[in-house]
Amino acid sequence: MQPENINIEQLRSGFESNGYIAEDEITVPVYLALRLEKPVLITGAPGVGKTEIAKVLAGIFKTDLIRLQCYEGLDENKALYEWNYQRQLIKIQLIRDSGSDESMERNLFSSEYLLERPLLKAIQAPKKVVLLIDEIDKTDEEFEAFLFEVLSDFQVSIPELGTLKSRHIPMVVLTNNGERELSDGLKRRCVFLFIDFPSVEKEIRIIRVKVPEAGERLAEEVALAMNYMRHNLELKKKPSISETLDLTRALVLYEAARLEPELLRKTVNLILKDKDDIDLFNRQVGPAGLVEIVRSQQSKTQKI
Amino acid sequence: MQNYLENNLARFVHILRHLGITVSIGETVTAMRALELINIMDREHVRYTLRATLVKNHEDEPVFDRAFGSFFTAPEIKRQQLQEWQEAKDERGRLIDEAEQELTYLGEKLDMSEEEKLLYSKLAEEEKKRIRDYLESSFLPADRSHAFKPMLEFQVRSSLRYWKQRLAEEGDLPLMPGLDVDDEVLAAIGQDSGTEDSSLLYEDMKRIGDRQLPKVTNILKKLSRRLATKISRRYRMSKKVVKVDLRRSIKSNIRYGGIIFNLKYKQKRIQKPSILLVCDVSGSMARYAAFVIQFIYGLSAVISHIESFIFAEELERVTPYFKRVKPFEETMVELIGKSRIWGKGTNFGASLATLRERFPLLLTSHTVIIVVSDTKTLDLERADHELAAVKRTVKEILLLNTLPHEEWKDLRSVKTFQKYAQVYECYTLAHLEKVLRRQFLH
Numbered sequence: 001m002q003p004e005n006i007n008i009e010q011l012r013s014g015f016e017s018n019g020y021i022a023e024d025e026i027t028v029p030v031y032l033a034l035r036l037e038k039p040v041l042i043t044g045a046p047g048v049g050k051t052e053i054a055k056v057l058a059g060i061f062k063t064d065l066i067r068l069q070c071y072e073g074l075d076e077n078k079a080l081y082e083w084n085y086q087r088q089l090i091k092i093q094l095i096r097d098s099g100s101d102e103s104m105e106r107n108l109f110s111s112e113y114l115l116e117r118p119l120l121k122a123i124q125a126p127k128k129v130v131l132l133i134d135e136i137d138k139t140d141e142e143f144e145a146f147l148f149e150v151l152s153d154f155q156v157s158i159p160e161l162g163t164l165k166s167r168h169i170p171m172v173v174l175t176n177n178g179e180r181e182l183s184d185g186l187k188r189r190c191v192f193l194f195i196d197f198p199s200v201e202k203e204i205r206i207i208r209v210k211v212p213e214a215g216e217r218l219a220e221e222v223a224l225a226m227n228y229m230r231h232n233l234e235l236k237k238k239p240s241i242s243e244t245l246d247l248t249r250a251l252v253l254y255e256a257a258r259l260e261p262e263l264l265r266k267t268v269n270l271i272l273k274d275k276d277d278i279d280l281f282n283r284q285v286g287p288a289g290l291v292e293i294v295r296s297q298q299s300k301t302q303k304i
Numbered sequence: 305m306q307n308y309l310e311n312n313l314a315r316f317v318h319i320l321r322h323l324g325i326t327v328s329i330g331e332t333v334t335a336m337r338a339l340e341l342i343n344i345m346d347r348e349h350v351r352y353t354l355r356a357t358l359v360k361n362h363e364d365e366p367v368f369d370r371a372f373g374s375f376f377t378a379p380e381i382k383r384q385q386l387q388e389w390q391e392a393k394d395e396r397g398r399l400i401d402e403a404e405q406e407l408t409y410l411g412e413k414l415d416m417s418e419e420e421k422l423l424y425s426k427l428a429e430e431e432k433k434r435i436r437d438y439l440e441s442s443f444l445p446a447d448r449s450h451a452f453k454p455m456l457e458f459q460v461r462s463s464l465r466y467w468k469q470r471l472a473e474e475g476d477l478p479l480m481p482g483l484d485v486d487d488e489v490l491a492a493i494g495q496d497s498g499t500e501d502s503s504l505l506y507e508d509m510k511r512i513g514d515r516q517l518p519k520v521t522n523i524l525k526k527l528s529r530r531l532a533t534k535i536s537r538r539y540r541m542s543k544k545v546v547k548v549d550l551r552r553s554i555k556s557n558i559r560y561g562g563i564i565f566n567l568k569y570k571q572k573r574i575q576k577p578s579i580l581l582v583c584d585v586s587g588s589m590a591r592y593a594a595f596v597i598q599f600i601y602g603l604s605a606v607i608s609h610i611e612s613f614i615f616a617e618e619l620e621r622v623t624p625y626f627k628r629v630k631p632f633e634e635t636m637v638e639l640i641g642k643s644r645i646w647g648k649g650t651n652f653g654a655s656l657a658t659l660r661e662r663f664p665l666l667l668t669s670h671t672v673i674i675v676v677s678d679t680k681t682l683d684l685e686r687a688d689h690e691l692a693a694v695k696r697t698v699k700e701i702l703l704l705n706t707l708p709h710e711e712w713k714d715l716r717s718v719k720t721f722q723k724y725a726q727v728y729e730c731y732t733l734a735h736l737e738k739v740l741r742r743q744f745l746h
Contacts, residue, residue: 008342008349028349029356032338043362089565178362187360188328191338194362 003034003061003128003171014060020052021198021205029193030057039151039172041136041190046177047240048195054132054173064125066170067132068118070139076146080156082115109160119150120164128168136186137179148186198241200227206241211248221259222248224294226271233284239271246270261288309339316375317358323371325364331357347376363737399425406432407460409439414457416464423464431467435460520594520733524602527736578670579603579610580698582659584677585643586616586650592706592731593646596676597636600626611666615655616645617682621663652677653686656694671698675725678706679717688720695724704730704739 001010008024011031015022022030030053033040042050058065068079088108116124122131136144150156154166174190176182198206203223207214214222222244230238239247250267251259264287272278285293313336317327335357342349351372359368374385403421407414416424424432442456552568581603583596600612604626612622625639640646660667673694681687695701703725705718712718712727721727728739 024348025352028342028352032341032353032356035341036334036337038334041360085567086565089563093563184326184360188331190360191334191356192360193356194365 001061004037006031006034011060015056018056018059019209020049020056021202021209023202026053026193026195029191033191034171036191037169039133039174039190040193041174041176041182041187042193042195043176043178044195045197045238045240047242048197049241050175050195051132051134054130054175057171057173058130061128061130061171063127064129065132066118066122066125066129067134070133070135070137070143072138072140074139074143076143078117079119079143079147080117080150081120081158082117083109084113084115088113111161114158114161119147120156122170122172123150123154123156123164123166125170126167129170131170131172133172133174135177136174137176137182141183144183144186148183148189151186151189197227197230197238200224203227203241203244207244207248210245211252213252214248215257217258218251218256219248220298221291221294222251224297225259225264225290228290228293228297229271229281229285233277233280235272235277235280236274237272237277243271259291259294261286261291264291309344310336313339313354316354316371319371319375320358320368323367325359325367327358331360350376396422406436407439409442409453409456412453414439414453414460416457416461420461420464423468427467435463520598523733524598524736527602527733578666578668578672580666580671580673581610581612582619582655582673582675582677583612583614584616584650584652584675585614585646586680587647588650588678588680589706590647592676592678593640594636595706597639599676601635611663613655613659614639614643614645615650615652616648617651617654618645619655619658619662620645650677650681651683651686652679652681653683653688653690656687656690660690660693667694667697669697669699673698673701675701675703675721676706676730677703679703679715679721681717684717684720687717688723691720691724701725703727704736706731 001014006014008027008031011034012022012024012027015027030040032038034057040053042053044050054065054067091108091113114120118131122129133147136147139147151172154169155163157163174186200220200223203226204219207219207222208216211219226239226244226247229235247267247270250270251263254263254266256263268278268281268287272281281290313332317332317335320327335354338353338357339350342353344350351369354372355365355368359365377385400418400421403416403424404413407416407421407424424435427435438459439456442452547569549568553564553566554562556566556568557564581600583600585593585596589596596614600622604610604612604623610623610626612626614620614622620643622639622643625635691701701724703721705712705721705727707715707718707729708731709729712729718727728735730736730739
């Protein structure tokens with residue numbers, strides 16, 4: 001299966017077989033990015049599964065995942081290439097006594113001495129790879145401008161070597177936590193995808209796939225509880241899918257078949273990571289209150 | 305217009321632009337190419353495709369979805385939209401005609417704009433009668449009436465402006481049928497007010513109720529964080545210089561016999577700006593009290609070294625209130641309770657003078673001052689003088705003005721601020737977001 005001729009159905013089943021539950025809202029933009037050979041820019045709260053999409057794509061097409069983790073101060077040397085200065089120096093030392101060699105300078109700037117960083121690696125890869133540029137919003141705007149030039153042409157110019165063109169246009173996935181506004185230039189070049197928190201039904205499916213040891217009832221109660229917390233409490237940091245899974249795994253370790261107030265009290269730190277949020281939760285609902293709400297929602301659904 | 309896919313897409317893009325979503329030609333071409341790759345009979349797939357290729361901000365997605373819902377709809381609904389739009393247009397025409405008939409002086413129509421006529425038509429009958437009676441009772445000999453008419457028009461216009469402002473303050477400003485809308489799809493979208501969250505963004509901050517405060521606080525915090533990272537990055541960038549540090553390189557390479565094997569780089573010390581928040585809490589700004597405190601609260605939560613002040617006829621330092629971890633409501637009650645100046649008159653000049661005299665160490669070349677105010681102040685000359693003095697010592701002054709842009713031209717105070725500060729209209733969360741999006745800290 002090749003990204004250039006995949007169809008939506010194949011992509012959807014590819015996602016599923018790699019353990020990623022995705023509806024058309026996610027598969028259609030990813031499919032378009034693959035077919036149009038454009039980067040996909042994924043935004044959403046931390047932990048909703050943005051980075052996972054890149055991993056899943058690598059799994060579907062059985063290819064390598066090259067990851068560029070962004071941070072403040074990231075520059076071309078760390079992202080694109082760097083000359084292996086130490087190795088060049090050793091070479092100079094070794095041939096120092098053997099007299100000057102005209103070709104030495106040329107040799108010193110050959111690909112042998114080039115340290116490929118993620119962007120160049122992706123461009124030079126012998127097959128189509130997945131390039132994950134994670135948390136793009138953490139970089140400086142200067143780097144962002146450089147990046148969108150690379151992403152438009154998929155080629156880089158190295159003064160000593162000339163222009164290196166990509167052999168295969170990589171599948172590029174950019175993730176963004178929304179810490180700052182990205183430039184219009186970058187956004188224009190991408191297919192955009194926003195991933196929201198999942199619906200209860202979807203979250204149950206995710207729990208069942210990722211933590212199969214959890215019983216059906218436990219999965220449903222955890223999903224209902226998380227959904228309630230996200231929509232009814234004004235939390236600073238809403239619990240994400242990864243936190244749902246952590247909670248479920250912990251409850252499985254406690255051999256819980258259902259959500260119980262006592263267990264929830266012990267595990268609340270896994271889903272709420274801020275003291276103010278924990279205080280707010282205890283003040284407004286509390287473990288016993290949440291379990292009661294979940295049970296009443298459950299009985300309503302059963303009646304329907 | 306023929307019903308071709310290209311034409312429909314072009315018209316849809318036109319509507320999105322009308323609604324404030326920026327769509328480039330390149331993105332439209334991409335959308336067209338994308339439509340060729342999907343089954344266009346599947347409405348949801350078309351929606352996801354157009355959303356992914358035309359909308360690049362999550363905040364714009366609710367507007368897009370409403371536009372899509374109204375535009376790509378069944379023919380009978382389209383016909384209904386068209387009919388409703390036509391009816392609204394006719395109604396608008398009828399109201400304007402009616403107002404024209406009533407707003408006359410000695411049988412001659414007054415020269416009023418369409419918006420003014422519509423506003424008149426929406427007034428209570430009692431108020432309309434008062435205006436009509438005024439027109440009837442004003443009488444001058446026919447030879448002088450020509451010169452007198454513009455004065456009458458001015459009076460009526462002022463009265464209508466008063467009613468507009470009053471109704472707006474009470475939240476009773478009537479909807480003008482079909483105003484500024486030349487398209488039935490746009491009219492249909494205009495009737496749909498959207499989700500609570502998205503409408504909250506466009507609500508004047510002074511009208512936001514207590515129930516919505518937690519939501520607003522969270523939105524403000526998010527925006528404050530964006531502002532904070534933007535400020536810190538901007539100054540980092542301009543100072544970033546990477547050069548080889550020869551001294552440190554030689555020192556660390558002595559073990560290799562002086563051959564510089566490991567390079568050490570010079571890096572300039574990162575100087576992040578200090579932020580000084582100065583918020584107006586005078587009587588005229590009382591309605592924005594919650595917004596102002598939330599703004600300070602939000603910024604204090606994300607920027608560790610921030611100094612905050614409130615001012616009215618004098619200046620008060622409020623930084624300590626926001627250093628303690630307390631819920632927003634408690635902070636607000638404590639602050640209003642202890643403040644001696646809350647709700648008093650405004651003297652920006654005196655407040656700035658206090659800032660310069662008592663806190664001179666806070667005013668450095670790295671300081672960015674953010675002022676939240678409606679600019680209305682006593683002793684404007686002194687404010688002008690003090691602003692000039694402060695501007696000389698700080699990096700930048702930004703003014704978030706809670707007055708609507710159209711009122712700026714009438715105010716001398718705004719012009720004074722504009723001489724020394726970058727002034728931005730800011731009375732809704734959407735404004736604040738727009739200000740940040742414009743990347744005004746470049």
